[in-house]
Amino acid sequence: MRKSILIGAVATGVVGALGVGSVAYTALDKTVTLSVDGQTRTIHTFGSTVGDVLAGEKVQVASRDVVAPGTDAKLVDGARIAVKYARPLTLTIDGKQSKHWVTALSVNGAFEELGLRYSGAALSASRSAGIERAGLSLDVKTLKRLDVVHDGKTTSVDATALTVGEALKQANIKLDSDDLVSPKLTTLLANGTKVTIKRVSTVTRTLDVDLPFKKVKKDDDSLFEDQTKTERAGETGLKKQVVRITYIDGKKVKTVLVSESVVRKAIDKIVRVGTKERPEENGGGGNVGGEVDSLNWAALADCESGGNPRAVNPNGHYGLYQFSLSTWRSVGGSGNPIDNSAGEQTYRAKLLYKKAGAGQWSCGHHLFD
Template sequence: MSKSQYETYEAYGPRAAPPGEPGGALPGLCDPVTAVHTRAGEPLLPRQGTGGPPGEGAREHGGHGRSGNPRAHGADLRVDDEGGEPDGRDGRAGRRGKARGADRPESAVRRLLPQALVVAFLAGGTSAFVAKDKAVELSVDGSRRTLHTFADDVGELLAEEGVRVGAHDMVAPAPGTELGSGDEVAVRYGRPVLLTLDGHRRQVWTTAHTVAGALDQLGVRAEGAYLSASRSRRISRAGLALDVRTERAVTVMADGRSRTVRTNAATVREAVAEAGITLRGQDTLSVPGDSFPRDGQTVTVLRVTGRREVHEEQIPFPAVRVTDPSLFQGTEVVTRPGRPGLRRTVYYVRTVNGVRQRPRPERTELVRAPRTQVVKVGTRPRPTSVHDADHLDWHALAVCESGARPDAVDPSGTYGGLYQFDTRTWHSLGGAGRPQDASPDEQTYRAKKLYLRRGTGPWPHCGARLRG
């Protein structure tokens, strides 16, 4: 028995008699209908006998087609091959059989015509049914199989086979294309690739199954390039991450020389190393060392040396002036000398390719704070004269003693001022501070008072100048 859901039957019809014998079917109507497909287990036609429609024979023999007698419909009428009486029938039935046998060709045509029409209808429908069945070759990601389908177009075929496709998948021909028997349909699923090409990262989609196919499909020039995965590696539906660094020309300037290398290095520093350049100490590059080298880029190596220098500078001291009524007007006495402070600064001095750069301060510290100077300023009215001393030549004495310089100090530091007072004598005359710090008028006033006390004795060498 066939395994198909269809089975082959021969159509029911009158049994063919040898040509020329009575009861033989007409030519062309008695041939059996072959290769007609119908559902398994269902007869092609209902078995109602070999005659025509019910009542046909009765009408031919006196109009008894509505009598209700089964024989009136010809359902049990049989004629043997010899044309004699049928077995088990009465005489009237035998006579009816002989009468029917006399005109059998015309009766056979009438009986077979409805059956032939039904067979033709079913045969035509079966032919149309078979014509819609198509043999199609379907390839899904390289897996091929041949199948039969009633789908009208590619989209229906994929839906029928449960093949789901997305925006990144490839279907050839397109899903709306009409299908015909013998057509080929190919489906290739898209695969995500996280591609880093020469430092630029982006996600792309490919239907290729290998890295080499993906590079070719994406138009990436891979000759001499670095690949993070082998060309033969297969790409799964989940995709992969791929780093591609194409070959580039980089020029390195160092130590007065130029070197050009072809490289697929990931950083500028690696390209410089491939050029045979060694960075030492504080050496640096004209571009960031971890940046991606570009084709045609020029990189300069900067030879750097550095040292630290210490600079010290003085901080000026402030001065405070204090009034003193015991001092004559115009007299200023420094009671506490000021002292400048000291600041120390450390500078970093860098030399790039032999050229000294501007020093850069690193830190500053205060070594010594400045000390404030205190000055007393006299407010006492000055006397106009000293009796018995005003007529003397005090200018001549000052020239002889100090060169007429009010701030003059002898080499030993003991005597100072116009008249070379020592500090003890100066204080005994009412002076404050040091004589060389007092005004010229005050110094002359104190000198006149000293003359009245001791004469020219304090000036043994120049005292004679007072009298001219």
């Protein structure tokens, strides 16, 4: 009878012990949701803090990583733990580099995290591109407005370019190798930049250029000192020049001589200059006697030639008194009246008067003024 009771008591004790352990186990076990970079799983843990859970799951975090709630937070059943790893993001924005740490998993998410927009910008990776834990290097060329002055007009351009040259290419504005661009093509762009293009063109031309002749004087003792005679007329020469002309926006700015050659030489003009001293003359060129010398020869000369001893009339009359050459020679004159002094011309006029009277001149009546 006692044996049965003992067995029963032991059995009851064992059952009781098992019941207490089950209650304790249930009380210590917690169900936790763990999200690591968006990857979520449910786990059971006996840990008492978030750090215990991470250690148990071999999730290592660094100072820049984000853990929510913090690693020291106490665990409760049903807790949710989020871990976001920090990633290095190197941004090169319009040529200027900066480094950041982000927990976002995409480029777009990183921009939002950093408070950046860059609307219309050109990116070296798409906005939806993922960012691995090793990080990402991203080039950003922001949208800029610039004015391009060219070909007589101004073109407004929106470009996601880094340099002036890239912007012109995007705008499909063509350039020749010798065009002048200001600022230079390699200049980094800023919003509002003004670009000026000057079109440069060169042409090569062949020109005919006159070569002037020289005037050579030769002494001639057969002529009086106040006389000259053309021995040979001068002739203009000719040379060919090849020149290169540079234009900027249609305006000629420079001419460079490339080559030249003489086609025809100039021929010098030769003029004989008298050296013979003219004999002295009396009064108005010599007296012929009588009333002839007292006539008003100055009034006649003034009417006939304006008092000019070198006057030439196209109808073949010369000098103070407008002699024809035949009449001049008939009274002993030599050469052309205009090659003789005023006194000599007056002397010959007096001889003509004695020979033929005042009717030889249309102004003859002025002799009696």
